[in-house]
Amino acid sequence: MEYIYDLISGWAVSGYLPSIFEHTFMIRGLLAAIIIGPLLGAMGTVVVTKKLSFFTQTIGNAAMSGVAIGLLFGEPIEGTYAGLYGFCLIVALVMTFVKNRSRLSNDTIIGVVLAQVLGVGIILMIVVTSQFNVHQVEGILFGSLITLNDTDLITLAVASLVVGILFAFNFNKVMLGGFNPILAKARGLSPVFLEYVFVCLMTVVVVASLKLIGALLVLVLVVVPAAGAQNIVKNLRQFVWVSVLFSTISTTFGMVLSGFLPIPSGAVIVLVSSILFYGSLLLRPLFSKGGLSQGEI
Amino acid sequence: MITEPVSDNLLEIRDLSLTLGGNKILNDVNMDVRHGHIHALIGPNGAGKTTLIRSIMGGMPHKGSINFRFSDNGRIGYVPQLLEFDHSVPITVFDFLYLMLRKFPLFLGRRRPMREEILEILKVTECAHLIDRGVGYLSGGEFRRVLLAQALVPKPELLLLDEPASNVDEVGARHFEKMLIQLKQEHGHSILLVSHDMQTILRIADRVTAINRTVTYDGSPDDLSLSALVTNVT
Numbered sequence: 001m002e003y004i005y006d007l008i009s010g011w012a013v014s015g016y017l018p019s020i021f022e023h024t025f026m027i028r029g030l031l032a033a034i035i036i037g038p039l040l041g042a043m044g045t046v047v048v049t050k051k052l053s054f055f056t057q058t059i060g061n062a063a064m065s066g067v068a069i070g071l072l073f074g075e076p077i078e079g080t081y082a083g084l085y086g087f088c089l090i091v092a093l094v095m096t097f098v099k100n101r102s103r104l105s106n107d108t109i110i111g112v113v114l115a116q117v118l119g120v121g122i123i124l125m126i127v128v129t130s131q132f133n134v135h136q137v138e139g140i141l142f143g144s145l146i147t148l149n150d151t152d153l154i155t156l157a158v159a160s161l162v163v164g165i166l167f168a169f170n171f172n173k174v175m176l177g178g179f180n181p182i183l184a185k186a187r188g189l190s191p192v193f194l195e196y197v198f199v200c201l202m203t204v205v206v207v208a209s210l211k212l213i214g215a216l217l218v219l220v221l222v223v224v225p226a227a228g229a230q231n232i233v234k235n236l237r238q239f240v241w242v243s244v245l246f247s248t249i250s251t252t253f254g255m256v257l258s259g260f261l262p263i264p265s266g267a268v269i270v271l272v273s274s275i276l277f278y279g280s281l282l283l284r285p286l287f288s289k290g291g292l293s294q295g296e297i
Numbered sequence: 298m299i300t301e302p303v304s305d306n307l308l309e310i311r312d313l314s315l316t317l318g319g320n321k322i323l324n325d326v327n328m329d330v331r332h333g334h335i336h337a338l339i340g341p342n343g344a345g346k347t348t349l350i351r352s353i354m355g356g357m358p359h360k361g362s363i364n365f366r367f368s369d370n371g372r373i374g375y376v377p378q379l380l381e382f383d384h385s386v387p388i389t390v391f392d393f394l395y396l397m398l399r400k401f402p403l404f405l406g407r408r409r410p411m412r413e414e415i416l417e418i419l420k421v422t423e424c425a426h427l428i429d430r431g432v433g434y435l436s437g438g439e440f441r442r443v444l445l446a447q448a449l450v451p452k453p454e455l456l457l458l459d460e461p462a463s464n465v466d467e468v469g470a471r472h473f474e475k476m477l478i479q480l481k482q483e484h485g486h487s488i489l490l491v492s493h494d495m496q497t498i499l500r501i502a503d504r505v506t507a508i509n510r511t512v513t514y515d516g517s518p519d520d521l522s523l524s525a526l527v528t529n530v531t
Contacts, residue, residue: 171404186377230387235389
């Protein structure tokens with residue numbers, strides 16, 4: 001890792017990158033952004049198709065409880081991996097189970113759980129630490145580059161590689177199941193099983209990217225690049241690649257830009273992502289050959 | 298599900314009963330579908346037609362037996378009644394068929410060789426010109442033809458069509474009928490067709506089974522008067 005840090009900080013010293021990238025924590029942030037950007041962009045296309053946007057937000061909110069549970073079981077504050085991944089995966093699986101077993105609509109189930117997991121997390125955090133430490137809460141909600149360590153970065157890289165491979169080779173099935181479960185079933189697939197697989201993969205990526213982007217802002221990187229891509233693409237292949245491009249530009253350019261500005265990296269990433277979205281919306285008439293917008297219907 | 302050697306019957310349903318949420322949806326249904334026939338399944342709304350189709354596909358817990366006498370791959374092709382999907386998702390007809398026919402990720406795969414294959418598939422139902430059209434922008438008739446095309450690959454031994462002409466205009470419906478007759482005569486497909494359209498049934502069906510939770514009629518469409526069909530069955 002030291003070699004990579006020396007190489008990138010050398011670019012900062014030479015003036016190719018802002019001087020803030022002389023600091024190791026900013027280099028880690030940049031590497032994390034380069035790793036996670038493409039994956040969030042690709043997975044966002046399925047999230048948008050399956051209408052799982054707020055499901056992702058719920059997983060982000062569940063992180064607060066996950067950290068508190070990790071601390072409760074004696075994990076160190078800088079790496080509550082078992083608590084975080086364990087609790088967020090349980091929340092994801094329970095929500096998917098309830099969705100498939102009850103008559104409640106998806107947004108009702110998410111509405112029930114979304115704020116609960118955040119509230120419970122804050123209560124647990126106070127119980128565990130015997131105080132309300134606003135900086136810990138901020139770090140989870142908005143991301144905290146200062147606390148991003150080498151273990152986090154390696155975890156992020158390994159998780160992204162494994163999830164990326166599993167996602168790519170299940171893409172056709174998951175997309176078909178998301179587009180229409182009846183036809184997927186007729187082709188011998190199990191849309192419910194595929195949904196469980198996808199939400200687990202999504203949860204791992206969301207949790208892995210929390211320190212970079214934050215629980216409140218992770219939704220933006222999952223949804224906005226895919227939504228922006230949807231404005232200008234004509235087919236599914238373009239949808240994936242333009243979403244990957246938008247997401248990667250948002251994370252990497254956002255990180256670099258945050259080096260110039262006294263603003264948290266997550267917020268700058270959101271800003272870049274939003275500019276790309278509105279830009280694509282303005283360009284829509286140039287790319288769109290058919291189909292009406294909501295307002296034209 | 299039992300697969301046995303060739304006989305006149307492709308599908309034999311015996312004493313099929315199905316209960317959902319305490320309601321008896323199907324009660325002692327008995328029917329046969331013959332090789333190379335267009336077999337119409339009719340009945341009023343809520344009679345259990347779609348449930349019967351889904352039972353045949355293996356998706357519903359039931360009592361009784363559903364036996365297939367397939368001679369080849371034993372594949373069932375299915376065209377659903379209604380296909381609800383988000384029209385804003387940028388999926389073209391090409392993408393739609395690729396997702397169903399290939400395992401290699403669509404966004405990594407080469408388009409050109411697969412495009413030729415999909416064009417051939419679409420030609421069978423006369424919709425090759427729609428290959429680059431978004432599925433959200435197809436008319437009801439166009440989408441039905443695309444759905445029929447996907448059901449034909451790989452070649453099925455039994456085609457299940459759940460109200461294939463619903464939401465399609467008269468011209469589109471007649472065109473669809475012509476294609477079904479072609480599939481039967483030229484490709485040897487056996488077809489089980491759920492329909493409400495008596496004129497279509499009289500024109501193309503070899504046999505009719507009427508159900509209203511149980512079988513109320515099973516025989517030739519000519520043996521049952523049109524008025525009886527219209528007043529008592531649908």
